[in-house]
Amino acid sequence: MQNLTVAILAGGKSSRMGRNKALLPLESKTIIEHLITNFQPIASELFIVANTSEYDFLGLPVYNDRYPAQGPLAGIETALRVATNEKVFITACDLPLLPAGIPGHLAVNTGDFDVTVLAFKGKIEPLIGIYRKSIYPVVDQHLALKKNKIIEFYPQVKVKVINFEDLPANLQKEEYLLNVNTPADYEKLLKIFISKE
Numbered sequence: 001m002q003n004l005t006v007a008i009l010a011g012g013k014s015s016r017m018g019r020n021k022a023l024l025p026l027e028s029k030t031i032i033e034h035l036i037t038n039f040q041p042i043a044s045e046l047f048i049v050a051n052t053s054e055y056d057f058l059g060l061p062v063y064n065d066r067y068p069a070q071g072p073l074a075g076i077e078t079a080l081r082v083a084t085n086e087k088v089f090i091t092a093c094d095l096p097l098l099p100a101g102i103p104g105h106l107a108v109n110t111g112d113f114d115v116t117v118l119a120f121k122g123k124i125e126p127l128i129g130i131y132r133k134s135i136y137p138v139v140d141q142h143l144a145l146k147k148n149k150i151i152e153f154y155p156q157v158k159v160k161v162i163n164f165e166d167l168p169a170n171l172q173k174e175e176y177l178l179n180v181n182t183p184a185d186y187e188k189l190l191k192i193f194i195s196k197e
């Protein structure tokens with residue numbers, strides 16, 4: 001896809017997993033490498049937002065947070081600050097089954113909205129969203145005030161929510177949204193992969 005930046009946030013603590021979830025093995029590579037493989041076809045720019053050297057082996061740009069320890073919104077700040085495109089797909093490092101078709105669908109339906117975000121069963125998934133670089137000042141201002149909850153800045157910009165249930169039928173598989181936060185989630189992921197073999 002032309003002119004789309006993909007930013008993978010990987011600067012969290014992985015406290016529920018107990019070790020870096022992005023680097024857990026899945027078949028012959030790591031979880032984050034699966035995401036990269038999934039999103040590379042739609043990205044004209046792809047980078048990681050993290051604060052360690054653990055991702056250097058990927059050979060991709062890694063940008064650091066300017067607001068340390070303020071959570072995913074700090075990752076969004078970095079992503080919007082450094083992105084070279086106006087549209088930025090911002091996502092988490094723990095969604096290895098998310099197909100490119102989902103951000104692809106969001107990206108072609110942004111219209112003149114600042115944020116185009118997925119919701120599942122009525123709940124917004126802020127890390128499955130296209131954010132416009134032009135809203136950077138709003139994000140920066142929230143972080144400066146330590147307002148770290150992502151959706152708290154939404155009322156200040158134009159947000160379009162796209163329901164998972166309204167996606168094209170081929171994209172409506174619940175498993176695509178598997179969020180690998182805990183060892184039990186990882187077990188579930190491995191089972192899905194084994195059953196596909």
Ligand SMILES: Nc1nc2c(ncn2[C@@H]2O[C@H](COP(=O)(O)OP(=O)(O)OP(=O)(O)O)[C@@H](O)[C@H]2O)c(=O)[nH]1
Pocket residue numbers: 009010011012013014015016017049050051065068069070071072074075076091092093094127181
């Ligand atoms: N750049 C950046 N990314 C973050 C930060 N905090 C969380 N993330 C990322 O945001 C996404 C969603 O966060 P969580 O699922 O809660 O991940 P986490 O914080 O590592 O995990 P827990 O410690 O178990 O909550 C993951 O991809 C994290 O790596 C942060 O401070 N900076």
Ligand SMILES: [Mg+2]
Pocket residue numbers: 012013
């Ligand atoms: Mg967290």
